[in-house]
Amino acid sequence: MKTTIVGVSGYAGQVLAQLVARHPSLEVAAVQGHESAGETLGAAVPGMPKELARMVIEPLGSEFGDADVVLLALPHGASQALAPRLLDEGKVVVDLGADFRFGDEASYEAWYGSRHQAVELLGHRVYGLVEVHRKELPGARLIAVPGCYVTAASLALWPLVARSLVGNDLIVVDGYSGVSGAGKGLKPTSHFVSVNENLSAYGLLNHRHTGEMEMNLGRKVLFTPHLAPISRGILSTSYAVPEQTNNPMTGEQLLTMYREVYAGSAFVRISEHPPGTREVLGTNTIAIYPIYDPRTNRYVVISALDNLVKGAAGQAIQALNVAQGWPEELGLDQIGVWP
Secondary structure, eight states, X not given: OEEEEESTTSHHHHHHHHHHHTOTTOEEEEEEESTTTTSBHHHHSTTOOHHHHTOBOEETTOOOTTOSEEEEOOOTTSHHHHHHHHHHTTOEEEEOSSTTTSSSHHHHHHHHOSOOSOGGGTTTOEEOOHHHHGGGOTTOSEEEOOOHHHHHXXXXXXXXXXXXXXXXXXXXXXXXXXXXXXXXXXXXXXSHHHHTTOOEEOXXXXXXXXXXXXXXXXXXXXXXXXXXXXXXXXXXXXXXXXXXXXXXXXXXXXXHHHHHHTTTOTTEEEOSSOOOGGGGTTSSOEEEEEEEETTTTEXXXXXXXXXXXXXXIHHHHHHHHHHHTOOTTTTOOOOOOOO
């Protein structure tokens, strides 16, 4: 399928280009960018194959021609202006931004503070958290890729929610992100002198990913994100109170249950130790470690993923694979980087 990547000069767009280039059923037909328009793809995305490195980046919003698939890696709010036109032209649209993550207008407006410009499409989008919504994806033409923090917390807690093992109490999530999660645009908080040798919290109480977590888990969530002095990666620690009518699962029993829930999920690894971000660097894998603390009566679940792969571009390709009826792992079998 001929593929156009929109927003190729951003971090997620760059990883999309790398993944599409090695995907046996996708072809990079065109790339679009803002600040990088007019440059070659090789200048914007290091390490591209020679035949693609010479491709010239077109301005955002250029004609999409005979593209079968359009991958949108744009700032929040930009995709809703393009998606109606692309769908009318018969294209499959995969949006890595937040524009279609919520299925209703009120939720979008509550968390993003603006009116949605393509409300008629919200009921037609399919949410691309593959491990939870796999059955809904085949044939999907508008796929909304979840946020990176959301993926880490939602997949960490989903087995407990799916098996009715947690009550309706508040869920607490602490998340830690590499600097690439803030995007490529330079901000005072992402300067080297601000990030190096520093760990800081931000977005307290109202981070936009909170609403998406609550949508997925059906519980109130207190989410606190932190900026870590690393290039890429998400580490999430989630806390949930067991359902009082059930005896809490512990130890190997808890690990077994997680393995059962994710038995058919190629990109979920249930770990027997707390994972770190380096374990999944460059891969589409999420590593999850669940444990029960009897002293505080809490489930504690640690999860780690690469925010640019499983948290963005890789998840987009994974969802597209399922939507097209291809093997879920197609083009995503890359080996991690270690050490």
